[in-house]
Structures are given as C-alpha cells and as structure tokens.
Amino acid sequence: xxxxxKVSDDGKRLIIRLDEKFDFxxxxxxxxxxxxxxxxxxxxxxxxxxxxxxxxxxxxxxLNMQKSLNERQFTYSITHCRPQVARILxxxxxxxxxxxx
Numbered sequence: 001x002x003x004x005x006k007v008s009d010d011g012k013r014l015i016i017r018l019d020e021k022f023d024f025x026x027x028x029x030x031x032x033x034x035x036x037x038x039x040x041x042x043x044x045x046x047x048x049x050x051x052x053x054x055x056x057x058x059x060x061x062x063l064n065m066q067k068s069l070n071e072r073q074f075t076y077s078i079t080h081c082r083p084q085v086a087r088i089l090x091x092x093x094x095x096x097x098x099x100x101x
Contacts, residue, residue, distance in 0.1 A: 003029045011040045017047040024057040034065055042074060046098075049080035059092055066097065077101065 003026060004017045016033045018026065034044060046062065048054075066076060077099040078089060089100055 002026070003033050005033045007038070007041070011038070013043040013045055014041050015045045015047055017049070018051050020050055020052045022048065022051050022054040022058040022061075024055065027057070027061060030061050030065070031068075034069065037069075037072075044069075044074055044076050046076070046078045047080055048078060048082070048085055051085055052082060054085055054088060059088075059094065062094065062098070075099070 002019055006015045006017070007013070008015065014034065014037060016030070018030075044065070062078075066074075076097070078094070079101055081089065081100065086100065089095065089098075094100065
C-alpha cells in the first residue's frame with residue numbers, strides 16, 4: 001500500500017495513512033502526501049493504524065512536515081497507534097508536538 005491520503009468529508013482535514021513500515025524508504029512518498037494542500041485544510045492527521053515499525057527517520061519526517069508547513073496554522077495529530085509505536089512516540093516526546101491518540 002505505501003502511503004495513502006484522503007481529505008475528510010468536511011474538507012478541513014488531510015488524513016495520511018501509512019502501511020506497516022514507516023521508515024526512510026517512505027521519505028519521498030510522505031513528503032508528496034502533504035505538498036500543495038487545498039486552502040480549506042487546517043488539520044493533518046497521520047494514521048498509523050497499520051504501522052508496526054517506525055524508525056528515527058520517521059520521527060524526522062514528522063518534524064520536517066511541521067517545519068515545512070509552519071507558514072500555515074495547522075493542527076496535527078497522530079492516530080490509531082499500536083502500543084509499540086505509541087511507546088516510541090512517547091519516549092521521543094512527540095506528545096508535546098502532536099496530539100496522539
């Protein structure tokens with residue numbers, strides 16, 4: 001599957017859904033998922049429901065996304081984390097930059 005994107009029914013939220021591995025091999029696809037966003041989008045959700053493995057480059061990609069979009073006032077969330085992925089995000093203190101649930 002790789003990376004899939006979807007805009008919510010109300011047109012205000014971009015959902016980026018990843019497959020079982022979120023690692024360096026996804027750099028370009030992840031970046032392409034959030035370029036040229038419609039003006040109505042004000043929230044970006046990263047859905048990790050299928051993700052069983054993520055490495056440090058995935059953490060960097062999440063931070064780079066926020067950095068590259070900082071001119072717009074987005075809110076961000078990481079959703080549907082499996083326990084091992086949620087643990088990595090908590091240890092890395094990503095709960096300070098993203099809403100995680």
